[in-house]
Every structure is written in structure tokens, then in C-alpha cells.
Amino acid sequence: MPNQLTDLNLLYPEHLATVIARSDRALLRGGFDHLVMPAGTAHYQFLDDRDYPFCVNPHFKHWLPVTRAPGSWLVHTPGRRPRLIYLQPHDYWHVVPEVPAGYWVDHFEITIIRDAREALAHLPNDSARCAIIGEPGAALGDFVPNNPQAVIDLLHYQRAFKTPYELAMMRVASRIGARGHRAAEEAFRNGASEFAIHGAYLAATQLTENELPYGNIIALNEHGAVLHYTDLGRVPPVHPHSFLIDAGGSFHGYASDITRTWAWDRDGEFQDLIDAVEQAQLGFCAQVRAGQSYPDLHLHAHHVLAGVLRDHGFLRMSPESAVESGVSSVFFPHGLGHSIGLQVHDVAGFAADDAGTTIPKPPGHPYLRLTRRLEPGMVTTIEPGLYFVDMLLAELRTRPEARDVDWDRVDAFRRYGGIRIEDDVVCTGGQPENLTRDAFAAIAV
Template sequence: MPDQHLLALQLEHLKQLQSRYEHALESHGYNTLLMASGFAPYQYGDDQAWHFQGYGPFLHWTGLTGREHCWLLIRVGQKPVLWLYEPIDFWHAGRPLPEEPWLQAVEVRSRRTPDAPELTTCNGLAVIGDPVLLDGLPGDINPPALLKALDETRVHKTDYEIGCLAHANTLALEGHRAAQTAFLNGESEFAISLAYQQATRQREADAPYHSIIGLNEHAGTLHYQYYDIQPPGLPRSLLIDAGVRYRGYCSDITRTTAGSGEAHFAALVQGLERLQLRLCAMVAPGVDYIDIHRKAHQGLAVLLSASGLVKGLDDEAIVEQGITRAFFPHGIGHFLGVQVHDVAGRPVPPPEDAPFLRLTRMLEPGMVVTIEPGLYFIPSLLRPLLSGPLGHHLNRELLDELQGCGGIRIEDNVVVSDSGHTNLTRKAEP
């Protein structure tokens, strides 16, 4: 049961959402919005459905993951109405809503059928959600300008949302500690995954994303998706990128651990963590997020030079020649909320030197971002460097030694405050 303070914050959260949505609706000529929670379609040629987690705007209002075929009605100046799909079903178990104060702020109704509720009036109506569910409904279906405005309502988190994100960090860190212990005890990727799930008390399917758990060279695949069931003969490194979903809100944390006897790799992990903390310290109102990304490359150049991985070039040239991009090919982070890569992060395209950057905005109070620099030894990215005119600047012997460690990523979840920032991840550490 959440603490009473968080439940009280949820009531204020709903008031703020009502105000934000009313402004968005009226600005675009609407007075009523019907949204679908979504559904899990069946896999082609099978009677098994995909796992379901819910449509972002619906989760923003309710936090109810796993609730298919529900509908939420938002009207200007009126109480929201939530229709819960509650069929009579002996195949599957129902899940009653817990008695919480927010239910008094919403009119809750029960429906036996999954179809949309019939509305008494359809004037000024917009309907949003999975188009498969909306076919044939009255009103404007997924109007692009309104959808963009609704995405903006999620950019600045309420105090309730930040409380949920903070707790999701606390829960995830319990899993990360268990995963590190399992690694140091010589367990396999699969066993490490089980240790993480046991510690977080969360099924893999209910996590905000498929946990990335890579040992040794697997840590060099950015979204490594498999779990070996046998431990490696020599455990050299662990990279785990894993989070927890709490009341709809996601944490997204990455940690890297060096194995016993990996002195060079351990030094790089420590160096990247120092850089990561400096980057987190940059988070503040008025800071261009792209500048944090570029500062990451400048810091990585210093680390590559200091470690002896790159020699004969100054730090500026290491960045300008594209060497840091071969070691750190992704963006420095993204928005975080009810989606791991939360919406509205790229009002303008990313710059040419950062094509995968998911956030291109000036930071403002209430935004929640991830800061996740990396340093990887990815053969397909390093091979062109080694065979090209810059190859003699790379320490091939050291690269060969580190290749089997895969790579490093360190990621925290950070709130932009009025005067600076709060690192939710580090704050939750014991």
C-alpha cells in the first residue's frame, strides 16, 4: 500500500491533468476526449496474445497497467469517467481496484463488453488510442495536433509522478544489488535475471522493458536480448540495464561491474562513472540537453586518452575525428515517465553528430531525464577505425584485451528542479 502522502499527491496530480487537458482540448476546438486503454492483439496464426501494458495517456491518468479495453472520458469542467472492462470470465482472474482516494475523483463504471461506451453527445469530441479499436467511432480520431499537445502534458512531471519514479528507482536498485551479487558468485545471465526479478518482486513481463543482462562480450550489444543459461568460463564483466514499473511509472538504471582480475576494465568503469556523475551535475534549468551529450563525448575523449586506448591525438581531435562515436554510438539519454522513452523529447531533429539522441530540448523544472554515457568495444564500429587512416592512433593490444569485456554503461534517472537537479537513482542508494 502506498503511503498516504503519495496518495494525496495523486489527487493533486489528477487536478493538474484535468487543467492541462482542458487547456489542450479548448485550444484545439474540443470539449470532450475519449481514450482507449488499448488491448493485446493475438499473435499471427496463434491463440496467444502479446503481453499488454497500456496506452501512455491512459497510464498518465490512471497508472493502471494491464487493463485492456478500458475507456476514459475527459470533459471540460466535469468529472472524468472511467469504464473498466470487467467481463464474467472463468478463464482469467479479475483484478479489483484497491480502495484509494483517487477513485473519488473519478466516476468509475463497469462494463461487460470491450466496445467503446456510447456517448450522449458527440459534438466537440476527439477519440485517441490504438486505431484498431477506434474504427467507426464518432468524433475526430487521433487528431495529430491534439495528440502533440497531449504529449506536452507529460513533459513536466507532477510531484506525484516524481514520487512514483523515485520509488521505482528504489525497487530497481534492490534488483541491481541482487544481480551484482549473482554475477560475483559466478551465475549465468539467466540466473542473474531471476535474481533481479526475485529482488524486485516483478515478473519480467511486467517490467517497463526487457532487461538487458550481458556478460563479457555480450555487454557490447547495446540492446542485448538473450540470456545464456550457462555461466561463462571466466566472468569478466556484467552490464545490466533494468528497471521497475511502479503505479505505471518506469525506472531505467544501468550498472556495469568488472570481474575479478580485470584491472584495466575496472579502471575504465570507475573513470566512466566519474564522468557520468559530472554529466548528471550539469542537469539544471536552462541547460541544452544536447550540450550534455557533447560534454559526454569530450569527457570520453579524455578517458580514452588517459587510459591509453587512443594515443597521439589531443582530446578535441579525438572527438572531431569521430573516434568517440565509435566507442559511444548512442545518445546520452531521454525523457522518462510512463514510457521508458517518454514522449515529446524531439521537437527538433537531433544534430548530425548525434543521430540517435532522443532528447533535443532545453531543460526545464519538472522534466525527468536519464544520463547514460557508454564506452563499448563493438567490432563492427571499431573495425573501420582500425583499418583506416586513424588506426595507428588506437592501442590494438589493449583493445584486444578489453574486447571480451564488451562495454560499459552507467545510467541514472535525474529530475530537473527549480535550481538544479535531484538524482533519483543516487538518492535511493543506501
């Protein structure tokens, strides 16, 4: 874990200089004088006086590790020190954001305000000369987010290339997530319910539900066939068979995204299938290298997983036939992965360049979230899976290819739900860096 008094002091100035340089280019392209970023505001729930959980503007937290200061603003003018307008309200109903402190504060001109409307006095004089990036609800006076596309396209495209500072943040987020996964597995082995496993995860990570990078997927038995299962059953199954957990960690605004699948019977046939998927997944991780087309890697994963299905007796057709006919997508119905960083599903996954040109998804693969060619500095998830989804299997039964499926074997595996193995992997100039595997190794020491 980075030492905030040493490592971050050294890494942050370079990161900020990179963000400033990108922002200067974006402003020049868009024809603006200032980049203005509201942190965002709290929103009341409909017909109530309770706030929805606050989620900071990703553009705001790209500049500095402040994630809990609604009503604050950040202003960048080329050639000047960036300004943070920091809302620290007089408030005895809620916890007031702490005074800014830490490795980053000396790089900003910081103005403390007590009322959100006071920010207007510190924003640029002419809002028309500003690229204002944020959600519509963050508007203040004439400062209404305009989110100019030329500016957004450049900033989003460049965000795929992580700075050493950002990678340091993501390594910590990975260790936090790995600790949670270890606690969750132990709870599963002890026969806990989904709800109790979720509680064990939160306790191990020391994160609240609102601080997680996304809602935890804690799926026992057949629930593993629901790709985004979040119901959290309160009663454990009478006969536990399997456990799929997709859960991450957060650190200074950066995310990790980790999935593991566990068999109750460590020596059974479902464990054998898990082992086969994991072996395949490690092979895909090894191909996160500069120049690799991500769509090509996704299609390669389909061929490998179709071979796993054939080798384990589910299919009688060749991997090539399974992919060409779409049968592989019945068992592997989502994309191989996505970009990750400030957001779990990070932006510009389809960008061909920084001018807004996009790269289409391969035909027949609508759920792939990343079509770019990998380059050093990019971080992507690698998350192949095999599932036994009733709806998709019912559709397959009506097709000619159904004759090449061993339905008795498929039916026997429905109780397990599915398998997904996911790591966060950095593309470098050489060997990829697997943030997730390194994190598990580090916490085992």
C-alpha cells in the same frame, strides 16, 4: 516509499488537476469537446489464440494508476468529473480486474461494464467532437482513435514536466530497480549465468517479465558490446570478466531505467576504466540543471569520454580531434540519455514547443533521443558508455585516424564488451535530484 494512505492522497488531487488543465488547453486548441482514451485491448498472436502481453495506453495511465484493465475507457469533458468506463468481464478463463479502489477513485465517475461493447452506451454522443487518443486496434463502433496532432503535441510536450505525484511514483520505481540490481550483482559474483542473473532480478523486484518497463539487458563479458543484448545465455562463461546490466522497475505505470557495469577483478584495469566512466557520469548528472541544453551536454560528454580513452591509453589524439573526426562515436555510439516517466523513452524529446516544432539532433549524432533545454520538473537519464564493438572498430581500422589508436590495448579489452553507467535524474530549480543514487542509498539502510 510513499504511504498510499497519506502521501498519495495528498499528491494525487494536484496531479489530476494539472492533467485536467493541460487536457482542457489541448481540447481548446484542437477544437474538440471531449478527450476520450481507450486503455487498449488484448491482441491475439498470429494464427493462435494466445494474447500478446497487454500494454496500457500511456495517455490512459497518466490519469490514474490502472494498468491492467483492457477494454476500459476514460472520458474527460471540461467542467465535468472525468468518467472511467471500467471493463470487469464475466470470465472464468482469466483473472478479472479488481473493483477500482484506492486514493484515486473518489475523483472519477466510475461505470462498471461486463462486455467491452457496453462502453458505447457511456461514451459521448458525437464521436466527431472527440479527440480519441489510442492505438488503432482499440476502436469501438464510431470511436476510432483519431490522435489529433494539435492535441497530441500539447499533451506530449507538457508530459515532460512531472508533477510531485509522478516523482513520488518514480522514486518507488527506482527503489524497486535498485533492489533488482543488488540481487543481480550478487548473482554475478557467485558465477551465475545471464539467465540465472535475470531470474535473481525478477525475484528481487517481484515483477514478472511482462511487468518490467523494458526487456532486461543482462550481458556477461563481450556481450556487453551489444547495446541491446537480450539473449540471456543459459551457461555461465568459463572465465567471467565483466557484467553489464540495464534493467528498471515499474510502479503504478511509471518506470525507472538503471544501468551498472561490474568487473570480476575489482582491482584490475577494467575496474579502473569503470571508475573513470562513473566519475565522468557523476559530473554529467550534476549538470542536469534548468537552462542546460541537452545536446550541449551530450557533446560535452563526448569530449570527456574521449579524454578518458586517451588517459587510459586507447587513443593518442586529443579529445577535440577524437570528437571532430567521429572517433569518439566509435567507442560511445549512442546518445547520453532520454526523457523518462510513463514510458522508458518518453515522448516529445525533440519538441521545441507545444505546437509541434522540433529541435534537430547535432550533426553526426543520430541516436540522441533528447534535444530539449532542461527545465524544472523534467526527468532524464544520464547514461554515458564506452564499448569495444567489433563492427565499429573494424570500420575505424580503415580510416586515417586508425594510426592514433593503440590497437593492442583495444584488442585486450574486447573480452569486457563495454561499460555503461545510467541514472535517472530530476531537473529542479537548484541541485538536481538523482533518483537512482538516492534509491541505492535508501535500500542500503
